[in-house]
Amino acid sequence: MKKNSLVYKLILTFTLILAASTILVAGTLSFWFKQYYFNQKKSELDKQSLIIENAAISYLTLDKSSNLTTLNNVIDFVGSAVDADIFITDNMGYVYAVSNEKDEKYTYSHLGISKEQMDLLKKGQSISYSQKADDSGKGYVFMKPIFNGKYFSGTIVMTTSMDSINSEIFKVNEVIWITAVIAIIIGSIIVYSYGKRKLTMPLTKITTAARKLASGDVDSRLEIISNDEIGELAESFNIMAESLRQIDSNRRAFISNVSHELRSPITSIKGFISGILDGVIPKDKEGYYLKIVYDETDRLSRLINDLLDLSAMETGKIKLNMQELDISVLIRQCLAKFEGTIRKKGIHVNVTLENAHQYVMGDMDRITQVITNLLDNALKYGHENGEIRINTKSKGDKVFVSIYNDGPTLNQEQRVKIWDRFYKVDESRTNKISTGLGLPIVRLILTEHNEDIWVENYKDNGVEFTFTLSKI
Missing domain, CATH: 1.10.287.130 (Signal transduction histidine kinase, dimerisation/phosphotransfer (DHp) domain)
Known part of the structure; x- marks a missing residue:
């Protein structure tokens, strides 16, 4: 496929749109999952803190020596379950219980809870945040106040490593982005295959056929079945x-x-x-x-x-000189030209004109040529001692001129082909006297006048040509 072809550009555009859309969806999913995971982590820590809160209240209200061990056991268990280090502080922020032995150094020391955070805790609000790299701590921090009745009694501080959180997020993101890459690859293959089958191959066939046609192969055809x-x-x-x-x-x-x-x-x-x-x-x-x-x-x-x-x-080089003309007079004048032939063949001519003077619009010379050719055709195909009838009749804004001869009737094929150049119904009778161009010329002249002409078999014998002219 040529890189500068329209199909290549379309396929490339669709592929880029597909890739951009997939990347946008993958990025959105990654961001959403990160937020969702943190919210789930916070919800999990909050639920587990209820167990610790009950143990801490028992420690504060009952025998502290016996319940401290219970409290430590509880926070050890919960810490292992949620993969977090847990600190229990009093209402001043001093640590009195830890879940991890290596954090025992913080016991009886102030944990560093700020005044602003302490104020929020005293109001019953939980706090969660991610520590910066240069801060002490292990990453994600969740703090929940402990209330003994209505009194603020301390804080549960749960810290978990950001590495563990990020590893989970990374695994999901890895799946998302691998899926996105696979989707882009598969989508690109589908777009390319579809474009090749629906665009490239048909257009190649059309181009090849067009070149054959240009070289003179007019029998070249396309076999493309598609509803687009x-x-x-x-x-x-x-x-x-x-x-x-x-x-x-x-x-x-x-x-x-x-x-x-x-x-x-x-x-x-x-x-x-x-x-x-x-x-x-x-x-x-x-x-x-x-x-x-x-x-x-x-x-x-x-x-x-x-x-x-x-x-x-046919090339439109003839300019019509449209004028008012008397079709009745014109018919009589054209008929006079054939008096010798009419007498020689013993033909009876019956002329029935609706009006002695019937005015129509047309080019005098060209309408004369129409009537002359039709009369000549009637004399050629009419029988010896036969009959020719000429009639005019007006209807609406048209005048209908009919010329009948008693020659042989025309079959369906002949009625179509008589308007073709050089076609002759009876070659043996008219080869020397007819050029086979009279009727095509008649039809072209009337077409230029925006008029019509047709032929009909007259009952069981004879043929009648009828043409129209615009009445004045």
């Missing part, structure tokens, strides 16, 4: 790759179709002209073949013009 942003990214990548594959497929098909459509007339033109120049074609037949060359040249010109129009519209 990585999964959404992989799904978006696959959608993009599929879109690019489709675009590449369309590009290849377009190039193939253009090559075929251009090669066919060029081959015919070249062959016939070559025949004329070489004298292969007789003089009396030259006019006939020159007519074919002219038709092929016209076909080539139409193909190039359609391609230029299609390219210009």
